[in-house]
Each structure stands twice: as C-alpha cells, then as structure tokens.
Amino acid sequence: MTDGHVFEHLLRVREDRGGGFLLLIDPDRMTRERCVALAEAAAGCGVDALLVGTSFMLDNNFNDAVTAIKAVTSLPVIIFPGSFAQLTPKADAVLFTSLLSGRNADYLIGEQVRGAPLIKWFGLETIPTGYMLVESGALTSVQYISGTMPIPRTKFDIACAHALAAQYLGMKLVYFEAGSGAVQPVPEDMIAMVASYIDIPIVVGGGLRTPEDCSSRIEAGASFVVVGNLMEGEAGFEYLRQMTSAAHPKEPIEV
Numbered sequence: 001m002t003d004g005h006v007f008e009h010l011l012r013v014r015e016d017r018g019g020g021f022l023l024l025i026d027p028d029r030m031t032r033e034r035c036v037a038l039a040e041a042a043a044g045c046g047v048d049a050l051l052v053g054t055s056f057m058l059d060n061n062f063n064d065a066v067t068a069i070k071a072v073t074s075l076p077v078i079i080f081p082g083s084f085a086q087l088t089p090k091a092d093a094v095l096f097t098s099l100l101s102g103r104n105a106d107y108l109i110g111e112q113v114r115g116a117p118l119i120k121w122f123g124l125e126t127i128p129t130g131y132m133l134v135e136s137g138a139l140t141s142v143q144y145i146s147g148t149m150p151i152p153r154t155k156f157d158i159a160c161a162h163a164l165a166a167q168y169l170g171m172k173l174v175y176f177e178a179g180s181g182a183v184q185p186v187p188e189d190m191i192a193m194v195a196s197y198i199d200i201p202i203v204v205g206g207g208l209r210t211p212e213d214c215s216s217r218i219e220a221g222a223s224f225v226v227v228g229n230l231m232e233g234e235a236g237f238e239y240l241r242q243m244t245s246a247a248h249p250k251e252p253i254e255v
C-alpha cells in the first residue's frame, strides 16, 4: 500500500459512516482458528479495519498470525504493537504509538527507536499515535507491563493537556485506553472535553462490551472505537454486527 493509504481510509470511514469500528485481534489470547475466523467475518460484520497486537507476547508466532489474518481479509491490517518485536512486513500499517501519559522513557521513545529502522526496511505505513492510559478500576496488563500510572478518570484537564501535547507533537491520532478487559471504559465526559479541546481524531478502547458503550463514545466525540476482549470469548458475529453498527451513526440500524 502507498504511504498514507490506511490513514486516509480511516478518515474516509469517519466521514462516510460518522465513526469507525476497529476490531483488535490479539493472537496471544485466542487460537489461530479463532483469529482467522474473526478476520474472515470482520468486513461482513461492518468492521472498518483490524488491529493486531498484544501487550505481552507469550508465543513467537506474531508474523505467522498476521500472515494468516491478511490472507482472509481485504480490510487494512494495522499493527498495534506492544513492543518493537511485533513489527512485521505482512501488515499494511503500524500505529506508531508513544505512551505519552506515562513517564517511562522506554515506552515514550525507546521502543520507537528500536522499531524505526525495521519499519523503514519493511516499508510499513506509520500512523503516529499519542497513547494515553486512563484509570479503569483495576490494574491492567498495559499498566503493569509499561510500569506507568494511568491518567485519573476524573482529571479531564490532565487528559486534555496530554492530548493537546500529542497534537502539537504532530501525532495523527490520540488513543484513550482503559486497558484490555477494563472494568470501567474511558468516561464519555472525558472524551467530550478532550474532543472539544483538540483537532485530531480520538480513538477509544478498553472494556467496551455493549453497542451502547460504543455509540456513547462516538456521540461524545470519539472518531473510532476499539473492541478486542469481547470477541476473544464466545460472542457471536451477530453481536459484533450490532457493535459495529453502534459505531456508525450515519448508517441506519439494520434489523
């Protein structure tokens, strides 16, 4: 894909559908069969792009997993890396994230320096993303692994200042993350205040379990919602269709 192609796709989705739904596939937390089945069904269920990544890789099969996913879908496949070890030329793009809410130099710039030459070698499109952890009621993997404090969920001013810093640093997206399987997702009021304060698109993920969880985040001002955990279990494709539909306010609900 040409550089910028995937980001342009995301902007077009936001424009045409009123919001976007990104399905996160974590190859470490489901069987290869489930990864492939999800990827295969995703486009038909209304998913706009696939994120592939994990905060903690137990297995050395990331490249194979992305290859298998890519083989069964026409959707853009975007790496959402937990570390530079999750870079592969098989994907279309990478969320080039910096954990701006934390003060751990490894996740602010260290992993990025390790990954940059690989990204250039692979020819991957980069989508620079300011990544913000938000307190969510329990310790999440990303908090534990990164060794960083999340933004307190009532401190909207801190969230706004971080998001604006991301914008001024030239990031194309800000990602507000409650953490996979979060007890409490990112609050709508925080999203609304940040959306009124910055100009770049907001991604929200972590603990979104119902169509209402998705629609309320998009209504509050998020451009994209990310769902992963829910589809790692037995949730069916019909439910996935309801979730994606809730993230697309410009499209009539199918019954």
Ligand code: 1GP
Binding pocket: 024, 177, 178, 179, 180, 181, 182, 204, 205, 206, 207, 208, 226, 227, 228, 229, 230
């Ligand atoms: C995690 O934001 C994503 O990085 C998705 O969270 O797995 O809770 O849906 P869930």
